Amino acid sequence: MYSLDLSPHDRARIDAAAKALSPEDQSLAAYRLRGISANHSEWIRASRVRATLRGQWLDLFQEIDIVLCPPMPSLAFPHDHTPQRSRQLDIDGTKIPYNDQMAWAAIAILNGLPATTMPNGRSGNGLPIGVQIIGGYLEDRSTIAFAGLIEREFGGFAPPTI
Secondary structure, three states: HHHHOOOOOHHHHHHHHHHHOOOOOHHHHHHHHHHHOOHHHHHHHHHHHHHHHHHHHHHHOOOEEEEEEEOOOOOOOOOOOHHHHHOOOEEOOOOHHHHHHHHHHHHHHHOOOEEEEEEEEEEEEOOOOEEEEEOOOOHHHHHHHHHHHHHHHHOOOOOOOO
16 A cells, blocks of 8 residues: 555656566565555455465464564664665675565564564674564464563563673
């Protein structure tokens, strides 16, 4: 629905950029462009896929209370004040666009699931290591309560040492 608020000029520019993409381009930036420029029938097809995924998550949460996963593909890093769209992170020796990290939040967001992210340790250089706690639909209190249990066991928040 992001495209709903675009000016006609920006919409035309994004549509043209999406049409110029190679079918082999499977980057997150390409998926974003395709998503923003999707027509209604493409949105309906994607919505059917989302509904299938949501059903699988609902089935999973019949047997478990929460899912733990990384909140980002990297550990915390020192603040970078360069323009966000030009930032890059080093992930295991590979430079990736900073905004690609948003895909990790989509694990919960795509399916309308609550997620609580919190620090649960520190890296060797003193930066926080986090965990994303995902709960079943409308189980926000479960993720928050589990975060409280982690805090009790690992200690509360402390500012980074660097």
